[in-house]
Amino acid sequence: MTKEGGASLEWEAPALVLSTAPFGEADLLVHLFSAEHGVVHGLARGGGARRNAAMWQPGNLVHAQWRARSAEQLGSLVGEAVAAIAGRAIQSRIALSCLSSICAVADLALPERQPHPHLFDDTVAVLSALPREEDAFANLLRWEMALLADLGFALDLSACAATGEREGLAYVSPRTGRAVSRDAAGIWAQRLLPLPALFMDPSDFGTPEQWSEGLRLTGHFLWRDVFGPLHRPLPSARQRIADLARALREQSA
Template sequence: MEWEAPCIVLSARPHGEADAIATVMTEMHGVHRGLARGGAGRAGAALWQPGNLVQVRWVARLAEQLGNFRAEMVHPAAALAMDDPLALAILSSACSVAEGALAEREPHPRVFDGLLYLLARLPRGAEILADYVRWETQLLTDLGYGLDFSSCAVTAATSGLVFVSPRSGRAVTAEGAGDFAGRLLKLPGFLVGGNIAEIADWRDGLALTGHFLSRDAFGHHHRPLPAARRMLYERVVGLLDERGSGAMRTNDAG
């Protein structure tokens, strides 16, 4: 049994003195594990960093076996993100979410394509956070937990959608929310056709998808949201706090 395909490295854990058990994602084979010989060595560790795009050949005697990986670097996304803490946080979160939420060997080509798109846009910095949130909504949809932003769950209105029900995942207008607005999740405009997004919108988007990932994609398997995903949210909240502190200092100076 064998296949060869472009893969995104999701993780690599030491196995023995020099080898590693690598987990990758492919377009047609889904999340797949294999033994990477030398994957824990100096050269191998650089190749098998989460987020890297690699060309992988998998070989095993039987389909159900772990098998062996051989790989060549295509795009060193991990190294390129190393000097940008936010880009690295996005990369780590995406890899952790994909590995934890997707079943092994089940193809999810749209999720794979979305992850490739994120890798290509990493150098653009914070603005790809909107793309990241959209990717998580696609992942939820692929898993059968799709969110519905087409119309208000209460009034059926198709505009003015600003909230999401944490129970049903359906959008709600301010009018439809009424006195229950404080119990609803905020719906950032970039998820319903708006193009301009601020840090608060990215925070709200991460809170929105994080709620459903935690409850459905991970909660149904009795697993917590990955630490890397929680750290990404905290980093964005930190950016918002820094901007608020900067604005306060400017006002005080005036």
């Protein structure tokens, strides 16, 4: 719900906490993600106090109230806890790493105050599934694909770019973002990015090898199309989840 009148602006809505930073002795600068308002920054007075700190953990779902004198101003923020997702994710290294990566990527990749309602719903669903580990990596990878699509950089995995075939898709062109079949790749396969089978089957949770390959695939396009133009590296939390997937791949070899 949004109210605007005179020189003030106010809204309230469910929102995910993406990041926080101390502001003064007890306040927090909070970055939120809501369906209608996108990524919004606000000042939570007393947010750093012990009684409030747990609510503002990245990954948590809150009912937020944001108010400012103008749309350009850093608004004041109050919230009520809805789902303590961060507290559940901390039980698992994989879950916490996935949560941290999703929050960091969304925080830095999404433009401020641009609505992304479908991506918001996807993000809530993926984070709410934690701390379940078996599908955490697959959900993360599909979420990154959804984010790329929402920002206008969707990959085309519907058919082979060279032959039009819909079967045997095994690679993605790092230049065009289009799928390539194993047969069509031929001697060029080493120049292409592997396409893990989990992207083609929603019921497939994948393997450590596929998780690592999938993160390499989405990471390439996140850097090229999203973070590179902003002159930023991939967030450190995103790099850590890729490192974790590689470590799990080596352990399973």
